[in-house]
Amino acid sequence: MNSIPLICGLLSIAAFSIYFYSANHAPYSYTDIIVLGPVFSFVGIIFSILTRKTRTLIWWLGLLLCVSGFLVCIMVFMILVMFFIS
Structure with missing residues (x-):
């Protein structure tokens, strides 16, 4: 039960890494x-x-991983919203 936050934190960081890779390479299929x-x-x-x-x-x-992953993903959402607004 104690390892669930660690696993979820690693999955959130992995999701951000996959997004970052996909956003910078041509097919853009995993954004x-x-x-x-x-x-x-x-x-x-x-x-x-x-x-x-x-x-x-x-x-x-x-x-620590969950909080940092949450902050990073929210930062990306805010940047995307800024691009869609302007």
Whole structure:
């Protein structure tokens, strides 16, 4: 149960990496995966809150990855919204 935030954090970072690769290469076929980044991060943060009584190194790393993945994906969404508005 403590490793779920770590797994979700790694999945959100992987989703951002796949989006970044796809956005910079010709077919642009995997750019919609950025939607999964905040979902994985949010699920990881929820599981971090639920399992906060058993704080281990894996729990802290998972929480750190989930929060950083959430911030990175939200930053990308804000940049995309700025391009669509202007």
